[in-house]
Amino acid sequence: MFAYVVKRLISGVLVVTLVSMGIFLLFWFGPSSPAQPICDRETSNRCGDRIEIYEETLGYNNPVYEEYGKFVQGVFVGRTLTIASSEYECPAPCLGVSYRTKQPVKEELVSRMPATFSVAIGGAFLYLLFGVPIGVAAARRRGTVADKALVSSFLFISSIPYYLFALLTWLYLTITFEVPLFSDTGYFSIGENGPFKWFSGLFLAWVALGIFGCTQYTRFTRGAMVEALSEDYIRTAKAKGLPARKIVYKHGLRAALVPVVTIFGIDFGTLLAGTIFTERIFEIQGIGWWALEAVQGKDLPVVMATALFSAVVLIISNLLVDVVYSVLDPRVRLS
Amino acid sequence: MTSVPVTQSSAAAAASETDGPFLQVEDLMVTFPTEDGPVTAVQGLSYSVEKGKTLGIVGESGSGKSVSSMAVMGLHDAKSAKISGSIRVGGTEVVGLSESRMRGLRGNSMAMIFQDALAALHPFYKIGAQLEEAYLVHHSSASKRDARRKAIEMLDRVGIPQPDRRVDDFPHQFSGGMRQRAMIAMGLINDPSLLIADEPTTALDVTVQAQILDLLQDLQREFNSAVIIITHDLGVIAEMADDVLVMYAGRCVEFGTTKEILTTPEMPYTWGLLSSVPDVSSSTDARLIPIPGNPPSLLRPPSGCSFHPRCVHSTKVPGDLCTTQLPELLPASSGTAHLKRCHLADPVAVYQTEVLPEIAPELLEETR
Numbered sequence: 001m002f003a004y005v006v007k008r009l010i011s012g013v014l015v016v017t018l019v020s021m022g023i024f025l026l027f028w029f030g031p032s033s034p035a036q037p038i039c040d041r042e043t044s045n046r047c048g049d050r051i052e053i054y055e056e057t058l059g060y061n062n063p064v065y066e067e068y069g070k071f072v073q074g075v076f077v078g079r080t081l082t083i084a085s086s087e088y089e090c091p092a093p094c095l096g097v098s099y100r101t102k103q104p105v106k107e108e109l110v111s112r113m114p115a116t117f118s119v120a121i122g123g124a125f126l127y128l129l130f131g132v133p134i135g136v137a138a139a140r141r142r143g144t145v146a147d148k149a150l151v152s153s154f155l156f157i158s159s160i161p162y163y164l165f166a167l168l169t170w171l172y173l174t175i176t177f178e179v180p181l182f183s184d185t186g187y188f189s190i191g192e193n194g195p196f197k198w199f200s201g202l203f204l205a206w207v208a209l210g211i212f213g214c215t216q217y218t219r220f221t222r223g224a225m226v227e228a229l230s231e232d233y234i235r236t237a238k239a240k241g242l243p244a245r246k247i248v249y250k251h252g253l254r255a256a257l258v259p260v261v262t263i264f265g266i267d268f269g270t271l272l273a274g275t276i277f278t279e280r281i282f283e284i285q286g287i288g289w290w291a292l293e294a295v296q297g298k299d300l301p302v303v304m305a306t307a308l309f310s311a312v313v314l315i316i317s318n319l320l321v322d323v324v325y326s327v328l329d330p331r332v333r334l335s
Numbered sequence: 336m337t338s339v340p341v342t343q344s345s346a347a348a349a350a351s352e353t354d355g356p357f358l359q360v361e362d363l364m365v366t367f368p369t370e371d372g373p374v375t376a377v378q379g380l381s382y383s384v385e386k387g388k389t390l391g392i393v394g395e396s397g398s399g400k401s402v403s404s405m406a407v408m409g410l411h412d413a414k415s416a417k418i419s420g421s422i423r424v425g426g427t428e429v430v431g432l433s434e435s436r437m438r439g440l441r442g443n444s445m446a447m448i449f450q451d452a453l454a455a456l457h458p459f460y461k462i463g464a465q466l467e468e469a470y471l472v473h474h475s476s477a478s479k480r481d482a483r484r485k486a487i488e489m490l491d492r493v494g495i496p497q498p499d500r501r502v503d504d505f506p507h508q509f510s511g512g513m514r515q516r517a518m519i520a521m522g523l524i525n526d527p528s529l530l531i532a533d534e535p536t537t538a539l540d541v542t543v544q545a546q547i548l549d550l551l552q553d554l555q556r557e558f559n560s561a562v563i564i565i566t567h568d569l570g571v572i573a574e575m576a577d578d579v580l581v582m583y584a585g586r587c588v589e590f591g592t593t594k595e596i597l598t599t600p601e602m603p604y605t606w607g608l609l610s611s612v613p614d615v616s617s618s619t620d621a622r623l624i625p626i627p628g629n630p631p632s633l634l635r636p637p638s639g640c641s642f643h644p645r646c647v648h649s650t651k652v653p654g655d656l657c658t659t660q661l662p663e664l665l666p667a668s669s670g671t672a673h674l675k676r677c678h679l680a681d682p683v684a685v686y687q688t689e690v691l692p693e694i695a696p697e698l699l700e701e702t703r
Contacts, residue, residue: 232454238410239449240469240521241442244434254459330505331458 004334012315019311027300028064035060037298038099057082096301105305115187116286119205120271126210127217135221142226154215163277166208170281185282205282220263224256258328262321269317273310356383357528357561363420365406374633376402377585384561391576392565397630399585400565404531408447409437443473446522450534452514456506462517463502470524489520512543531563548574569612581605584631584641591673601667601675601682603648606690652678
């Protein structure tokens with residue numbers, strides 16, 4: 001197991017390296033100069049020939065491997081960056097300095113983590129809390145009118161694109177009906193604003209994520225549960241004289257949880273890496289929104305940092321899924 | 336077949352002490368409503384098994400042998416199966432019995448072991464945990480340690496080597512034969528008076544099959560339980576059963592002692608089963624004689640005798656009796672408790688002159 005984890009971590013580092021190289025190359029050989037936006041901003045759109053200065057100081061005139069080397073070096077020992085005539089300190093681990101704010105990217109990444117993590121944990125908690133039990137209940141009533149109504153209505157909800165669903169939630173609950181609890185969405189840190197403000201700011205985002213995820217997890221759980229309950233070992237459990245509760249939960253759900261946990265691991269990793277739609281619609285200053293702004297503003301260091309962050313989160317969550325899987329299913333041995 | 340007086344609960348304890356058959360099934364009918372109409376998987380089935388005796392139920396897939404046994408265990412979903420008739424287990428009527436009382440019987444005074452133990456054991460729980468669970472559910476005052484001791488004792492009893500270590504293995508770490516042994520240990524952990532073995536050797540290779548059958552016989556002698564063995568293998572029947580019930584399309588078509596069924600069968604379907612058994616002593620060129628046709632649809636069963644579309648002997652019956660009238664289950668011409676469901680006037684003669692020369696000419700010499 002330990003050797004397996006080490007092996008997976010090594011391959012994870014390799015993946016992160018490749019991702020960073022890919023993004024570097026994309027910007028380097030892209031159709032417009034990465035220095036153009038920063039030049040425009042600092043010269044009030046009279047950049048003109050001054051683009052040369054920016055390209056030179058940002059290193060875009062050097063060979064790409066040399067600049068990539070400097071980037072990697074910065075990650076481990078930190079570096080000093082020059083943009084036009086100003087110098088910026090960037091201590092290790094340096095992921096660069098934002099072209100917009102001129103602040104080290106790593107610091108902003110860390111400061112935005114609580115918002116994104118709050119959204120992800122709250123949303124995932126809600127959809128698991130409702131999705132799994134509803135799925136189990138539907139599987140136990142398989143084929144009844146209640147089951148069919150539930151499955152088709154949930155299928156309908158999950159067929160709506162998520163951004164539309166989230167937008168409608170916000171439009172109706174915050175704007176049209178002005179529900180007091182949902183009136184001021186956004187991320188407010190507990191330390192500065194108290195837990196209620198934190199809670200009410202995020203609650204609508206959680207509800208949107210929760211309802212949408214719940215429809216999916218209900219269907220996953222129902223499917224896995226229907227399959228588990230038709231297995232021979234369920235008949236064995238019944239033949240032993242076990243009560244229905246034990247048959248369904250101890251024998252049925254235990255087996256049905258394995259595929260659900262697998263999907264959840266990947267899903268939750270994706271949420272932790274930043275939820276672009278949720279954060280943008282509910283005005284939560286998290287990593288997802290930040291990444292969106294960075295792409296729009298061609299802020300290379302920020303794009304790089306957010307992409308690397310999601311790569312790292314996904315690699316770790318994949319690894320965790322595999323480890324948890326081997327714990328849940330004794331037939332699986334990691335090697 | 337003596338009948339046991341049944342006045343439900345109060346008589347239950349007393350009745351189980353009487354000498355009557357432990358299991359008594361009368362006029363059992365199991366119907367599954369489907370979208371295409373009701374499917375009657377079992378009808379008019381009656382049999383009984385005494386403690387210490389073994390009843391073999393034979394028939395092809397879909398003949399109702401498993402369905403009827405699952406009805407005895409109360410394993411059918413009440414929503415999807417309609418059960419009528421009477422099933423008395425140790426004097427307790429189980430048709431219509433409440434689920435909670437049924438649960439008290441299941442795994443306790445009657446147990447069932449299934450074919451393919453790999454699928455029938457839970458893949459995520461240790462063998463020991465599954466045995467302990469079966470013990471604890473019927474011994475609520477027992478401690479976890481008692482249950483574990485009992486589990487190890489049972490694994491030892493069914494011949495698992497190093498049971499105190501193997502008790503912590505998962506089912507996939509056992510071989511096929513060991514899994515079936517563990518399954519048997521689990522079935523017998525509460526000393527059931529009735530054990531139903533549903534094709535217990537089907538998924539196993541031949542040497543292991545013999546070991547498992549020997550084990551079942553040993554355990555039956557030791558526990559003095561009534562055993563029902565469901566199989567399509569007449570070899571298993573010959574080895575294990577005292578009585579044999581042949582099922583076809585949900586009905587009993589022949590019943591008798593094992594000797595009667597194997598030596599003087601009187602129903603063409605039973606002849607067909609005997610003809611399709613390979614014989615080690617015959618030459619390698621000898622062909623097996625299959626039963627022509629396919630098992631009938633239970634949704635639209637054939638008129639008259641269910642077997643008539645596949646029966647090569649129906650021409651010997653005058654008129655269209657076979658196609659129009661269901662034969663009664665009547666005493667056969669040989670044997671005492673031998674019953675058969677067939678219109679043939681003189682089945683013994685047909686068997687001797689037409690069937691036996693085909694399947695075992697050497698036997699014919701002996702009987703002459």
